Amino acid sequence: xxxxxxxxxxxxxxxxxxxxxxxxxxxxxxxxxxxxxxxxxxxxxxxxxxxxxxxxxxxxxxxxxxxxxxxxxxxxxxxxxxxxxxxxxxxxxxxxxxxxxxxxxxxxxxxxxxxxxxxxxxxxxxxxxxxxxxxxxxxxxxxxxxxxxxxxxxxxxxxxxxxxxxxxxxxxxxxxxxxxxxxxxxxxxxxxxxxxxxxxxxxxxxxxxxxxxxxxxxxxxxxxxxxxxxxxxxxxxxxxxxxxxxxxxxxxxxxxxxxxxxxxxxxxxxxxxxxxxxxxxxxxxxxxxxxxxxxxxxxxxxxxxxxxxxxxxxxxxxxxxxxxxxxxxxxxxxxxxxxxxxxxxxxxxxxxxxxxxxxxxxxxxxxxxxxxxxxxxxxxxxxxxxxxxxxxxxxxxxxxxxxxxxxxxxxxxxxxxxxxxxxxxxxxxxxxxxxxxxxxxxxxxxxxxxxxxxxxxxxxxxxxxxxxxxxxxxxxxxxxxxxxxxxxxxxxxxxxxxxxxxxxxxxxxxxxxxxxxxxxxxxxxxxxxxxxxxxxxxxxxxxxxxxxxxxxxxxxxxxxxxxxxxxxxxxxxxxxxxxxxxxxxxxxxxxxxxxxxxxx
Amino acid sequence: xxxxxxxxxxxxxxxxxxxxxxxxxxxxxxxxxxxxxxxxxxxxxxxxxxxxxxxxxxxxxxxxxxxxxxxxxxxxxxxxxxxxxxxxxxxxxxxxxxxxxxxxxxxxxxxxxxxxxxxxxxxxxxxxxxxxxxxxxxxxxxxxxxxxxxxxxxxxxxxxxxxxxxxxxxxxxxxxxxxxxxxxxxxxxxxxxxxxxxxxxxxxxxxxxxxxxxxxxxxxxxxxxxx
Numbered sequence: 001x002x003x004x005x006x007x008x009x010x011x012x013x014x015x016x017x018x019x020x021x022x023x024x025x026x027x028x029x030x031x032x033x034x035x036x037x038x039x040x041x042x043x044x045x046x047x048x049x050x051x052x053x054x055x056x057x058x059x060x061x062x063x064x065x066x067x068x069x070x071x072x073x074x075x076x077x078x079x080x081x082x083x084x085x086x087x088x089x090x091x092x093x094x095x096x097x098x099x100x101x102x103x104x105x106x107x108x109x110x111x112x113x114x115x116x117x118x119x120x121x122x123x124x125x126x127x128x129x130x131x132x133x134x135x136x137x138x139x140x141x142x143x144x145x146x147x148x149x150x151x152x153x154x155x156x157x158x159x160x161x162x163x164x165x166x167x168x169x170x171x172x173x174x175x176x177x178x179x180x181x182x183x184x185x186x187x188x189x190x191x192x193x194x195x196x197x198x199x200x201x202x203x204x205x206x207x208x209x210x211x212x213x214x215x216x217x218x219x220x221x222x223x224x225x226x227x228x229x230x231x232x233x234x235x236x237x238x239x240x241x242x243x244x245x246x247x248x249x250x251x252x253x254x255x256x257x258x259x260x261x262x263x264x265x266x267x268x269x270x271x272x273x274x275x276x277x278x279x280x281x282x283x284x285x286x287x288x289x290x291x292x293x294x295x296x297x298x299x300x301x302x303x304x305x306x307x308x309x310x311x312x313x314x315x316x317x318x319x320x321x322x323x324x325x326x327x328x329x330x331x332x333x334x335x336x337x338x339x340x341x342x343x344x345x346x347x348x349x350x351x352x353x354x355x356x357x358x359x360x361x362x363x364x365x366x367x368x369x370x371x372x373x374x375x376x377x378x379x380x381x382x383x384x385x386x387x388x389x390x391x392x393x394x395x396x397x398x399x400x401x402x403x404x405x406x407x408x409x410x411x412x413x414x415x416x417x418x419x420x421x422x423x424x425x426x427x428x429x430x431x432x433x434x435x436x437x438x439x440x441x442x443x444x445x446x447x448x449x450x451x452x453x454x455x456x457x458x459x460x461x462x463x464x465x466x467x468x469x470x471x472x473x474x475x476x477x478x479x480x481x482x483x484x485x486x487x488x489x490x491x492x493x494x495x496x497x498x499x500x501x502x503x504x505x506x507x508x509x510x511x512x513x514x515x516x517x518x519x520x521x522x523x524x525x526x527x528x529x530x531x532x533x534x535x536x537x538x539x540x541x542x543x544x545x546x547x548x549x550x551x552x553x554x555x556x557x558x559x560x561x562x563x564x565x566x567x568x569x570x571x572x573x574x575x576x577x578x579x580x581x582x583x584x585x586x587x588x589x590x591x592x593x594x595x596x597x598x599x600x
Numbered sequence: 601x602x603x604x605x606x607x608x609x610x611x612x613x614x615x616x617x618x619x620x621x622x623x624x625x626x627x628x629x630x631x632x633x634x635x636x637x638x639x640x641x642x643x644x645x646x647x648x649x650x651x652x653x654x655x656x657x658x659x660x661x662x663x664x665x666x667x668x669x670x671x672x673x674x675x676x677x678x679x680x681x682x683x684x685x686x687x688x689x690x691x692x693x694x695x696x697x698x699x700x701x702x703x704x705x706x707x708x709x710x711x712x713x714x715x716x717x718x719x720x721x722x723x724x725x726x727x728x729x730x731x732x733x734x735x736x737x738x739x740x741x742x743x744x745x746x747x748x749x750x751x752x753x754x755x756x757x758x759x760x761x762x763x764x765x766x767x768x769x770x771x772x773x774x775x776x777x778x779x780x781x782x783x784x785x786x787x788x789x790x791x792x793x794x795x796x797x798x799x800x801x802x803x804x805x806x807x808x809x810x811x812x813x814x815x816x817x818x819x820x821x822x823x824x825x826x827x
Contacts, residue, residue, distance in 0.1 A: 272624070296620075296624070298623075298624045298627045298628060298631075299623075299627060299748045301631075302627060302628075302630055302631030302634055302635075302744060303631060303635075304628055304631040304632050304635065307624075307628060307631075308628075327638050327642060332642070530722075532646060532647075579722075
């Protein structure tokens with residue numbers, strides 16, 4: 001209610017209305033009272049006039065004479081009425097007065113009513129009489145005797161009664177008007193409120209909608225134009241709500257798409273202020289979208305290429321592709337940056353968008369592939385060149401002594417063996433890689449593979465003076481697998497361990513069960529592998545030391561085969577190593593599910 | 601003149617635009633220098649020769665940018681005669697610019713040491729060395745962040761870290777001496793490692809300078825030599 005009292009509209013409507021009502025009441029009152037007063041004065045004057053005419057007849061005989069009884073007669077006349085009678089001689093002398101002693105009275109010739117009566121034949125005057133101490137009305141007419149003006153008679157009456165009557169009239173007029181005026185005022189207030197209250201309600205509604213409360217509805221129980229306005233407002237809100245919902249839904253979909261993207265997306269406006277950063281970009285650039293938004297891109301990230309890509313996209317107005325490296329942990333991330341200008345519907349430039357694509361894996365795969373092609377060519381070419389040289393010598397030198405010839409042919413045999421090893425390793429690898437489903441799965445006791453490998457490698461270790469120990473579980477370690485591939489796995493690990501362990505070192509082979517996995521570990525006290533090489537030793541043809549590896553007769557494919565065999569069996573290979581102290585390979589393969597060791 | 605106030609406003613707008621541009625160039629410079637530092641350090645830690653050479657090749661761009669920033673800063677000073685915070689920012693930009701360029705120079709030197717070290721026998725480095733490297737990287741990173749955020753607190757934390765860097769730097773001398781005594785074949789790599797450490801320590805000092813300049817810019821208080 002207090003709010004409605006502060007409504008400007010209410011007071012604007014109501015003030016005018018109230019002023020009109022009050023003014024009307026006031027005017028009515030004034031006219032009524034004025035009318036009454038005029039009537040009263042007129043009636044008084046008329047009555048005084050007729051009294052004066054009667055008095056003139058009474059006074060006529062006495063006007064010239066000085067008869068002391070005249071005064072008494074007038075006084076007696078006056079004592080019976082409210083009217084005062086005065087008879088004045090033509091020269092102004094007071095001859096008789098019904099209230100006063102005429103001898104003590106002034107000359108009345110200069111009284112306005114007398115003067116007026118002298119000239120006009122009738123005089124009237126209303127004035128304050130000091131002798132009586134009240135306002136009185138005086139009416140005078142001349143007394144004509146023998147055709148000449150012999151004197152004047154004057155009648156007067158106090159108007160005190162008029163004041164009393166006027167007040168009474170005012171009171172009754174006021175009493176009569178007050179009810180309708182009050183009713184009109186209250187009614188006016190109610191009508192004004194009836195206009196201003198819906199306005200307030202609608203303003204509140206519009207404000208609520210503007211501040212985002214689209215469920216707000218304006219309720220006004222009116223069937224007129226104001227009601228229509230409220231209905232229109234509600235319809236507008238409804239429509240706004242549905243449009244906002246559509247926009248929000250679209251926006252959410254877009255945001256969801258953006259934030260689920262693997263690629264980072266950064267958008268800036270023309271002044272370089274960040275408009276959007278998706279979650280992938282947060283991770284790639286190591287920034288926080290909340291703090292980044294609204295700041296300049298070159299404040300947010302110091303990856304110089306980001307700012308440049310966006311700037312160039314805006315400046316050149318075309319898509320721009322570049323690459324940069326961002327350090328992340330132990331390795332760099334290779335990020336491809338695709339910058340494109342952002343344009344609005346009017347084809348005006350409004351900013352730029354940058355897509356960050358992590359191509360680290362792609363780049364390292366490319367490197368691996370390039371290395372592989374280079375390596376395989378090299379690996380195949382080396383023995384081939386040796387064989388060719390030896391064969392050419394044999395062909396050219398017919399008279400070679402048998403010992404040399406034997407040495408040559410032996411070398412040719414060794415080199416062709418090497419070629420064959422490489423090719424068979426490559427075949428194994430490609431078999432494992434291309435179609436793991438072609439592996440013949442059967443129940444295998446891993447202990448047999450270890451034992452077989454141990455038997456085959458024991459004498460090699462002995463020749464090299466490396467102590468080899470195998471600790472195998474007492475119960476069968478059953479897995480589903482390809483016997484040949486698994487033997488190859490164990491062989492590769494064990495022969496590697498022996499190869500890279502110097503004289504006097506030892507190799508420990510252990511096979512056990514941990515949970516639902518078979519675990520094979522091969523530890524050695526060899527030369528170890530540097531941390532930066534540890535991630536790459538499982539790559540094909542990757543050798544920590546190329547010369548040494550080849551000298552030891554490796555194909556560079558052993559560990560790669562180990563990794564692929566393990567993967568094909570659903571297992572993993574891990575490696576712990578310290579340069580100079582030795583390496584420890586650990587292969588973990590899931591155990592055979594089901595009845596267990598009944599296959600052995 | 602009647603149009604004095606609007607003209608002044610236009611000039612203020614120009615000044616603001618020029619200051620923004622200067623800040624952008626300075627931070628880009630910071631980005632390049634940080635990248636160079638990180639590359640040099642990575643090359644040193646990973647014995648990556650190619651990366652080490654990249655540091656040196658990027659230095660020309662940094663030198664050019666230093667000149668550009670200095671020219672622009674002087675141009676703003678001459679043209680707008682800024683006062684108070686604006687003036688402090690420009691003075692800071694000039695000083696930071698200078699320090700950043702020198703950080704880049706040290707990064708190049710570290711790159712050179714890294715290249716030499718990559719060709720020599722691997723040296724057993726004390727664990728503190730990794731800590732030194734991480735701290736120097738974080739100091740460079742944070743002093744630039746302090747500049748971006750205009751955060752005196754972050755800047756002060758960079759200054760605090762300098763003592764630890766100095767301690768590790770001194771300790772490295774002792775450690776390297778021990779290594780050289782143990783095996784003369786480590787003399788050459790150890791000398792190179794000491795040189796690299798020295799450059800790292802200098803980078804930390806310069807990062808501290810930058811941090812001090814940031815405190816000056818934010819608070820108007822000259823922190824140098826008295827904390």
